[in-house]
Structures are given as C-alpha cells and as structure tokens.
Amino acid sequence: xxxxxxxxxxxxxxxxxxxxxxxxxxxxxxxxxxxxxxxxxxxxxxxxxxxxxxxxxxxxxxxxxxxxxxxxxxxxxxxxxxxxxxxxxxxxxxxxxxxxxxxxxxxxxxxx
Amino acid sequence: xxxxxxxxxxxxxxxxxxxxxxxxxxxxxxxxxxxxxxxxxxxxxxxxxxxxxxxxxxxxxxxxxxxxxxxxxxxxxxxxxxxxxxxxxxxxxxxxxxxxxxxxxxxxxxxx
Numbered sequence: 001x002x003x004x005x006x007x008x009x010x011x012x013x014x015x016x017x018x019x020x021x022x023x024x025x026x027x028x029x030x031x032x033x034x035x036x037x038x039x040x041x042x043x044x045x046x047x048x049x050x051x052x053x054x055x056x057x058x059x060x061x062x063x064x065x066x067x068x069x070x071x072x073x074x075x076x077x078x079x080x081x082x083x084x085x086x087x088x089x090x091x092x093x094x095x096x097x098x099x100x101x102x103x104x105x106x107x108x109x110x111x112x
Numbered sequence: 113x114x115x116x117x118x119x120x121x122x123x124x125x126x127x128x129x130x131x132x133x134x135x136x137x138x139x140x141x142x143x144x145x146x147x148x149x150x151x152x153x154x155x156x157x158x159x160x161x162x163x164x165x166x167x168x169x170x171x172x173x174x175x176x177x178x179x180x181x182x183x184x185x186x187x188x189x190x191x192x193x194x195x196x197x198x199x200x201x202x203x204x205x206x207x208x209x210x211x212x213x214x215x216x217x218x219x220x221x222x223x224x
Contacts, residue, residue, distance in 0.1 A: 004155075033211060040120070042216030043156075043200070050209065058211075090155055097211055098204030100146055103155035 003027070004104035006091055012110045019078040021107050023091030031094045032074035033101060034058075034066060036087040043090065049074055050097055081111045115139055118201055118215030127224050131188040135201035135215045138182065142213075145177050146202040147186045150217065156200055160186070191222045 007022035025032065033048040035058075045058030047066040055066050063085060067075045074093075078085055088108050092101040118135045125131055133147075143164050148156035160175045162168045168175045174187040184203070188195055201215040 031211075040216070043214045045211060048211055056209075092155075097209045098144060100158050100161050101202075101212055102158065103148075106153070106155045108153070 004091060004093055004102050006089075006104040006107050008107050009105060010108045010110075012112065013078075013081050014112055015082060017078075017081050017111075019081050019109065019111075021076040021078075021089055021091075021109070023074045023076070023093075023104055024072055025074075025093040025102070026072065027093065027095075027102070028071065029093035029095050029102075030071075031097050031099075032068065033092040033094070034064075034074065034076045035090045035092065036060070036085075037090055037106075038087050046076065048097070081109075083111050085109065086111045115213050116201065116203065116215045119218055120216055122219040122221060124221045124223060125191055127191060127193060127222055129191050129222070131191050131195070131220060131222075133186040133188075133199050133201075133218050133220070135184050135203075136182055137184070137203060137213075139203075139205070139213075140179075140182065141205040142182075142203040143179075144204050145175070145184050146212070147173075147175055148200040148202060148214075150198045150200060152197075159199075193222050193224045196221045 034046045035043045049068040091104040094101045146161040147159045150156040165179045172189045176185040198217040200217040202212040
C-alpha cells in the first residue's frame, strides 16, 4: 500500500510566523504535490515537484515556497503566515505527473 | 468555462438507493479518469480509475466514461451510510507534464 504521511494533523500558528509542513512518501514516486482545500473552492494546486530539487508552480503559489532535497520528502513553507492561509493542506504523490495521486491525511492549519 | 465541472450537492439519498455522481469536462485530450472518496477531515482516497471510454466495475461501484459527450459518472449500488462522503472526480491527459485536474467534489449523505 502507498503510504503518504504528513508531519502534523493540526497546527496553530501566529501571523508572521514561518511555517514548515512536511510530507513523506514510501513508494519511490517521482512526483509530489501540495494542495490546499477550502470549502466551495475544492482542491487547489500550490506547487508540485517532478524530481529532486525540481519544482513547478501550481495555480496558487503566491505566499508559499517548497523544498525537495530527497526523493521521498517534500516540504511546503509559508514564509510569513497570514490569516488567509488558514486551510486544510494536502500532500500527494504519484508515479506519473498525470497519473493517479495518493494523498496524505492532511494538515489543518489555523493562522491567528 | 472551467475544465472540470461537478455539482457540489449536497445529495441526500435513503440507504439502499442507487447513487449517480457526474462530472463534465471540456478538454478532449483527457483520457485518464479517476474517482476519489474523501471522508470528513481526511485526505482523498483513490476509489477507481479508468482509461478512455467504457465502464469499469468494482463491487458496488461502477465508473463510466463517455468521451463523445465529455461526461463521466460514478454509480453506487445499494448505498450504505458508510458511503457518506465527498466524491471528487479527477482527470488528465496522462502523457506530458500536466497534473490531474480535479472537480470540486459532490457531498453525498446516505440516510439509514
């Protein structure tokens, strides 16, 4: 079974803090993705990575950065958290960029 | 026009009913179609995937693709309260470097 894990299920941070969300997959997948999910807006792609140290912007990259130093690990960084970044953050991985994705359990981030 | 359209619901049905969930899409290059199920406060889990047109059955679930109409469906037979979840469709051209495009999801409630 594909396993994607995320570092925290719930996180509360203050405005202006730097926030790190980590994701690890154990299936040797080339591709990893970060989404945020908000009511009524569905899943929105923030960034994805198709190889170590490679990244592509998704639909809403502003205010976020990513890091992929190892194949199995993909980090999402909020440089200076703001209240409008309060959301559910989901990580996923896949063998092919356009192939089926396997999701982690999500991190519910609240920025106060 | 959005690439993938999905009625958000909510859809409420009695236990035992046949449920039909649908998505329409505009990109004729899409050839790889998926359905995900997402329980409240969890990550999406891959339910079924199909390639090109036709039907695919897995237990109580049937996925149907009509490429000529750019329309995909998920049927759930003998629906159970445990089927209550949000169902997301997703699709891609698979070749190339374009990630999945997701519908916004349909919320389903099966009432005992």
